[in-house]
Amino acid sequence: xxxxxxxxxxxxxxxxxxxxxxxxxxxxxxxxxxxxxxxxxxxxxxxxxxxxxxxxxxxxxxxxxxxxxxxxxxxxxxxxxxxxxxxxxxxxxxxxxxxxxxxxxxxxxxxx
Amino acid sequence: xxxxxxxxxxxxxxxxxxxxxxxxxxxxxxxxxxxxxxxxxxxxxxxxxxxxxxxxxxxxxxxxxxxxxxxxxxxxxxxxxxxxxxxxxxxxxxxxxxxxxxxxxxxxxxxxxxxxxxxxxxxxxxxxxxxxxxxxxxxxxxxxxxxxxxxxxxxxxxxxxxxxxxxxxxxxxxxxxxxxxxxxxxxxxxxxxxxxxxxxxxxxxxxxxxxxxxxxxxxxxxxxxxxxxxxxxxxxxxxxxxxxxxxxxxxxxxxxxxxxxxxxxxxxxxxxxxxxxxxxxxxxxxxxxxxxxxxxxxxxxxxxxxxxxxxxxxxxxxxxxxxxxxxxxxxxxxxxxxxxxxxxxxxxxxxxxxxxxxxxxxxxxxxxxxxxxxxxxxxxxxxxxxxxxxxxxxxxxxxxxxxxxxxxxxxxxxxxxxxxxxx
Numbered sequence: 001x002x003x004x005x006x007x008x009x010x011x012x013x014x015x016x017x018x019x020x021x022x023x024x025x026x027x028x029x030x031x032x033x034x035x036x037x038x039x040x041x042x043x044x045x046x047x048x049x050x051x052x053x054x055x056x057x058x059x060x061x062x063x064x065x066x067x068x069x070x071x072x073x074x075x076x077x078x079x080x081x082x083x084x085x086x087x088x089x090x091x092x093x094x095x096x097x098x099x100x101x102x103x104x105x106x107x108x109x110x111x112x
Numbered sequence: 113x114x115x116x117x118x119x120x121x122x123x124x125x126x127x128x129x130x131x132x133x134x135x136x137x138x139x140x141x142x143x144x145x146x147x148x149x150x151x152x153x154x155x156x157x158x159x160x161x162x163x164x165x166x167x168x169x170x171x172x173x174x175x176x177x178x179x180x181x182x183x184x185x186x187x188x189x190x191x192x193x194x195x196x197x198x199x200x201x202x203x204x205x206x207x208x209x210x211x212x213x214x215x216x217x218x219x220x221x222x223x224x225x226x227x228x229x230x231x232x233x234x235x236x237x238x239x240x241x242x243x244x245x246x247x248x249x250x251x252x253x254x255x256x257x258x259x260x261x262x263x264x265x266x267x268x269x270x271x272x273x274x275x276x277x278x279x280x281x282x283x284x285x286x287x288x289x290x291x292x293x294x295x296x297x298x299x300x301x302x303x304x305x306x307x308x309x310x311x312x313x314x315x316x317x318x319x320x321x322x323x324x325x326x327x328x329x330x331x332x333x334x335x336x337x338x339x340x341x342x343x344x345x346x347x348x349x350x351x352x353x354x355x356x357x358x359x360x361x362x363x364x365x366x367x368x369x370x371x372x373x374x375x376x377x378x379x380x381x382x383x384x385x386x387x388x389x390x391x392x393x394x395x396x397x398x399x400x401x402x403x404x405x406x407x408x409x410x411x412x413x414x415x416x417x418x419x420x421x422x423x424x425x426x427x428x429x430x431x432x433x434x435x436x437x438x439x440x441x442x443x444x445x446x447x448x449x450x451x452x453x454x455x456x457x458x459x460x461x462x463x464x465x466x467x468x469x470x471x472x473x474x475x476x477x478x479x480x481x482x483x484x485x486x487x488x489x490x491x492x493x494x495x496x497x498x499x500x501x502x503x504x505x506x507x508x509x510x511x512x513x514x515x516x517x518x519x520x521x522x523x524x525x526x527x528x529x530x531x532x533x534x535x
Contacts, residue, residue: 027159
């Protein structure tokens with residue numbers, strides 16, 4: 001088994017409390033399934049949509065991180081899978097894909 | 113831990129009330145933003161990390177911290193709360209003061225005061241109820257529109273206008289104000305109508321409707337927590353709600369069909385709710401006030417006492433409807449009175465009484481008016497007339513369970529006619 005990082009991009013604010021509950025329940029069900037099948041290495045963390053970007057030798061600090069909020073990483077999870085194809089398959093269950101423009105970026109963690 | 117559906121909606125009223133107390137009614141939108149924000153954060157965090165130990169407390173804490181952040185920006189504090197600016201500008205007093213506003217007892221009071229604010233006499237009853245549902249129960253305009261078979265934009269307008277009225281009053285209603293008594297009566301009325309909408313309402317969604325009943329009961333029980341509002345009519349209103357709610361499990365049978373009170377399987381009535389209702393009714397009797405809620409609760413209690421429909425004390429019920437007609441005459445009460453008289457003295461008497469209801473034209477958009485006429489004609493042996501009345505009722509039916517109920521009555525009238533011809 002190898003480790004993979006799921007980066008979630010393109011999250012959306014729910015329109016109503018009821019819709020928020022639905023979205024959350026889908027995520028919880030997905031996470032639970034990953035966990036039960038032994039794929040969940042680290043549930044990960046959600047990220048604030050604010051931040052700073054520090055650039056170059058001059059160490060220029062700007063508000064950031066990106067111009068387009070849809071590209072923003074909203075959170076991450078570490079999963080265990082047989083290989084990259086398997087990890088990509090697992091990511092298909094992610095509820096963020098229900099959003100227009102929702103993306104899961106699947107990145108293999110480099111082996112030591 | 114399993115997520116409890118509707119948790120956000122239920123917590124929203126509490127948070128909006130507390131935050132409005134802090135920011136003032138004219139900043140209701142800010143309070144709502146803070147609550148929305150707390151929900152969004154909850155979704156983001158919980159979806160990855162799982163449910164916290166106490167989700168309500170987590171939400172409350174998040175909203176509280178956000179309020180503190182906002183108030184720390186000196187300007188916000190000064191603009192929002194000129195009177196409290198000193199308190200909020202000092203770090204020493206800011207945090208404890210906000211904590212105090214989020215204390216469970218304070219939040220209960222805030223919800224009460226918000227309820228009184230929503231029942232502003234400048235607002236129509238529909239607007240008062242829409243505001244209560246939106247602000248205290250966390251229903252969206254869309255959900256309210258579904259429950260009342262109204263359009264979303266109409267409800268949105270109603271809520272927006274209502275909020276403007278609230279903003280003009282700036283502060284949450286103070287229970288020590290001079291028009292307290294008038295407002296309390298309006299609060300009773302709004303909660304009564306809210307409960308009724310859930311109980312008899314037009315929405316085809318059973319789940320929506322039981323939520324309305326539950327919310328009406330939650331808000332009504334807040335009235336009993338405060339000495340000022342725990343009046344005999346408040347107890348009577350609660351008695352009426354609890355006694356009716358006890359019958360809810362039997363109102364719809366296993367196949368999802370509406371079942372009339374007389375045919376319900378009474379073993380399915382909720383004994384705990386019923387005894388609590390009777391308890392409230394006893395407490396309502398302390399004092400010399402007799403409200404319409406007392407009488408309606410007493411009628412419900414007579415039904416609750418009868419283990420079988422045949423054991424119902426119809427004479428008592430008729431006399432209570434007589435009293436109700438004196439206190440608050442209306443065609444709907446007249447119709448219920450006529451139905452009780454038919455049970456006591458026979459269908460012919462029931463028909464006479466229905467025909468004598470003043471203002472009965474106003475019942476002609478109500479399916480159960482024609483259903484009652486059909487029922488009595490059927491019992492009196494006029495099968496054709498019964499069939500025609502049931503057809504008219506069917507044309508007015510507002511949802512599928514009413515339709516199925518009335519189709520079954522049409523079939524019953526047809527069968528009775530066929531049986532009579534054979535004889």
